[in-house]
Amino acid sequence: MVRRALRSTSLRKVKVKTPGGNVVTHYRKKKPKGAHCAGCGRVLPGIPRERPTKMQNMAKTKKRPQRKFGGMLCTRCSRQVLKSLE
Secondary structure (H helix, E strand, O other), X not given: OOOHHHHOOOEXXXXXXXXXXXXXXXXXXXXXXXXXXXXXXXXXXXXXXXXXXXXXXXXXXXXXXXXXXXXXXXXXXXXXXHHXXX
């Protein structure tokens, strides 16, 4: 039986092969849901699904796309906004 803290369903089970050849189960935290578009609600491509501590250590250029409204709106919604501003 595993430790009581590891019996939670909030942790995912990963089978890992050790150098000795045994297969053991490691318990890791699940990834969060992806970032969503503020306009239509679709999942934003180009933004990694990582936990907050890993996102803090990541470079700013890897966190969101390099364009206007990058990281807030998907390409369709940002295109509509830019057309309406013209």
